[in-house]
Each structure stands twice: as C-alpha cells, then as structure tokens.
Amino acid sequence: MDRREFICISSGGSLMLPEMMHALRAQATSGGPVDCNFMLGPSSRIPNAYEKVEDVIAEMDYYGIEQVLAYHSYSRFIDAGQGNELIAGIARQSHRVRPCWVIYPSPAELPNPEEFVERMHARDIRALRIFPGQRDPNTFGLPVRSWSFGSLFSALEQHRVPLFVERPLLSWEEIYDVATRFKRLPFVILDAHFGESRNIYTLLELCPNLYFGTTYLLLFNGLDDMVRRFGAERFLFDSGLPEREPSMVLPIIYFSRIREQQKQLILRGNFERLWGSAYGG
Amino acid sequence: MADDSIYQAVRGGRIPKGLSAIDVHCHFGRFSNYYIPNNDVNAMISAMDLLGIRQAWISSIVAIFNDVRGGNKEVAQALRDHPDHFLGTTVVNPNFPEQLKDELKRCYEEFGFRAVKLHCPVHRYSVGGAAYEAVWKFASEKKVPVLAHTLEDDMSHVERIGKEYPDLVLIVAHANQLQFEACFKVVGSLPNVYTDIVSSGFPYGLIERMVKAVGSEKVLFGTDVPYLDPVSQWGKLAFARLDDGAKENIYLRNAEKIRSRI
Helix, strand or coil: CCHHHHHHHHCCCCCCCHHHHHHHHHHHHHCCCEEEEEEECCCCCCCCCCCCHHHHHHHHHHHCCCEEEEEEHHHHHCCHHHHHHHHHHHHHHCCCEEECEECCCCCCCCCCHHHHHHHHHHCCCCCEECCCECCCCCCCCECCCHHHHHHHHHHHHHHCCCEEEEHHHCCHHHHHHHHHHCCCCCEEEECCCHHHHHHHHHHHHHCCCEEEECCCCCCCCHHHHHHHHHCHHHEECCCCECCECCCCHHHHHHHCCCCHHHHHHHHHHHHHHHHHHHHHC | CCCCHHHHHHHCCCCCCCCCEEEEEEEECCCCCCCCCCCCHHHHHHHHHHHCEEEEEEEEHHHHHCCHHHHHHHHHHHHHHCCCCEEEEEECCCCCHHHHHHHHHHHHHHHCCCEEEEEHHHHCCCCCCHHHHHHHHHHHHHCCCEEEECCCCCHHHHHHHHHHCCCCCEEEHHHHCCCHHHHHHHHHHCCCEEEECCCCCCECCHHHHHHHHHCHHHEECCCCCCCCCHHHHHHHHHHCCCCHHHHHHHHHHHHHHHHHHC
C-alpha cells in the first residue's frame, strides 16, 4: 500500500461534511491546547515523522495537545496540490486535525490567487503556510517580494486568512514589509528565536497584525514581559512536531505569571479567533 | 511516587511537590546581544523557588565576555548576599595565562568559589590548549568540578584530559552541541566526565538518546539562565520518556554526588 494512502485509510471513520466537522471542532473549544505548527506525512529528514494518524493522536495525547493545525509533508517537499488534498482528507476524518494548505506562488502554478483562496474557502481551509527562501533546498526558491507573493497576500488579506511562515525563511525587513503593506492580513511568524528579542519587540510594537508562535520564545522572563507589553492576543502556542518537542514551551506557558485567561488565549483562544475570523467568520 | 509522576504533573500543568534540583550550568549578570527582561538576582531566585532549584552554580557573563576579575567579583557579591542559593564558579580566560592561576586562587580562597567555568568558543581557545593545564591541576587537587563549553572538535581532548586527571570532574556543557555522538562516546566511557541537558534548540528525543547512550548517572541538569528561561530546561526533562528515578538522578542526585566531593 502507498504510504500516503495509509495515512488516509488508517485514520478510520466515515467522511464528514465540512459543517459537521466544524461543529465537532467547535464543541471542543473548552479543551486543551491547539498546536499551530505541526507536520503530517513522511519525511526523509525526520526519523519520527508521523505516517499513521493513530501515531499523531498518540503524540498529541502524550503532550496533552487537543488539536493541531497541520500541513502535509508532501505539500512542502513534493507537490502542494497533492499534499493539500492529503491533509484535507485526514482532517475530514479526525476533528483533532485542522488542515493547513501550502501554495507555491508562480503564474504557472497559481494563475489566480483570488480563485485559489475561494477554493480554500469552499473546502473550509482557514490557514495557509508558505516556505519562501532561496538558499535552503527545502524552500520554494522565491524571496518574499511584492512581485512574487503580492497578489496572493492581497487575496488572503481580503478574506482575513491567516498566513503562517517560519522566521528563518524570511528577513525581518521582509516581515516588516509584508505586515505594513498588508495591514489586515493576520501574519503569524513561527520559529522566531529569543536571541532576536529586539526585532520581535520592535515589530510587535509597530505591526498590530503580526503574531508570534511560542516555540522559540525561550527568553528568561520573556513571555510574562511580552504579554504585559503587547497583550496575550499576539502569541500562539506551536510545537514544530515532529522535528522538535513542545516540552520546553508548554511548561513556559503553564508556569508563567500571566493570568489563566491569558494562558488560555495563547494555548488556544488566539488560534480559534484567527481561524474563526477567516472569510468573515 | 509513581514511576511517571513527574511527567503526569507537568502534563497537567503542575510542578511536582517535593521535586528538587541543582542547576550546574547557570550564569549571572548583564548581556548585550539581546534584550533580557528583568534579568536580576531577585528574578533568578524567584525562578529557582518556582522550580525547586536548591542551588545554582553561577558564572559571570561579564567575566566570560569582557572582564574576568570584575565579573568574578560580581558573583562573589551575589554569593555573599545569597549563600544558600548559589555556588560560585570561577571564570578564567586562557588568553591571559599569567592571570589564570591567580584568579583560580583568588576566587577559591577569597570568594569561596567551588567550581570553574571554561568558555572555549568565546575565548577562541581549545579545551586541549596548554593554558588550561593549570585548571586541570587546580581542579583535581581541590576536587572542584569544571564546566567546559567546548569547541565542536574538542572531544578527543576531553578524552585525554579525563584519562590524565582521574580526580577531575569535567562536565561537557550542552552535550558538545554539534558533536553529540562523539560527546556521548567519551562521557559514556570515562567515569569522571559528565554532560548536561542545556540547549535552546532541541531535536526530538535527545534526552532519551543521551540517557540511553551514557546512563542517567552521567547527565546533569542546568538552565543557562539568564540566556534561557529555566522552565524550558526543567520542562524538557520533566516531559522526557524516562522514569522518575532517571529524572531525579539528572535533576539532583548526580550534582549532589559531585558536590559532596568538593
């Protein structure tokens, strides 16, 4: 059996309509953390990449993670269209997986960004991830410029679809440029390193539509301080599984001196808000 | 205590009652490379109390990067102010070998420091360099542990030093970062060489690999405060797929054994 087929079939259960799945996910809103940085599917680089949905669920249970926003490894490394269908299929079968699509923005592959976002809407896909960059062979070979990503960002902005991207794949200048040019685009930066705290603080101050994943926000007293200055609304729990563990960042959130309500926003509420606001709610 | 009570507690968002730790890899003082909020001694102690860290072995950032004597003196003041919380760690700079012996002596006798810290990348000096011979002799004689942040190809030197100085306790900081396997080989084969769990990036399952390779008796807990939030290091051990006994070795018992030799 093809490994990709295995992922879909092994998750079991009958297919559900998007509305039913939406209702199931909504029922779980009082629950545990939602991890907004999760990869499903095989990977030659990551020994423990998840190939079976039951393995994913077991891993989520180990860390007490209730749901994940996941993209498929095929979307990043092989073929966006194929990977996007695979993750949509998995998400139809498990309410604990929320699908995140990936796209390569060139005229040949994405002739009409607006149409693509409409297609996402029709499939209830409420988040997009890109892997820009020119040096790393695991990226799309495109820098983040208005001529490369501009029309896509514009379509996402119009529909308030959150965009997720890893900080090492673009420069701070590019982040600033996108956040200020597309002011209503919910723009989530993952893997921003605590050693770049001055950049993080400055852009949180300047760009209200900018959000940060928490994985690498390991700054001593950092979460307390950033929440106090910028509000808990600007941070989202993410793990980087299966490459990394959430074992450093989850306790930081749990044991920080911020209010319980603020912890819940970071662990889940902020993601729910962005997810729920896409396409006007 | 059940075998996985530490894991069960952290998964539930709790810190297990009665769990104590010794932080063998901790710093002290200001740092200019990035902004660190509330980086003062009160914040350090507050974090230690939260996590049950009985004692932190602190070395001066000022001494590592800029001013050996001035930085060590700052740690001496912190030690005077908080003798129950800290153990002073002498920083030496091998690029000034004529001052090195005096600083070891001054910090040991005058300030009561009972560990030594070497930072090979900052000082651009291999752990196998001649200037460090005085450190190995001093530390062997006084039975004080040496925490060495080594260069990535330093493990053959560590092996030689560990064999030549059997009374020395040498801790390889950060599991030698880039050369994990080489580090595990040396730590696993020499009874007086240890490593610690401290790191910012952390590949999936590394603590489990570390313990499998060298045993939980050879791994030490550290936090790298104030570079890192100590909860991050505490948490990754709490979540590791190890039984409580192995975790307690790492959090506390191994460091207690080393300290009892001093």
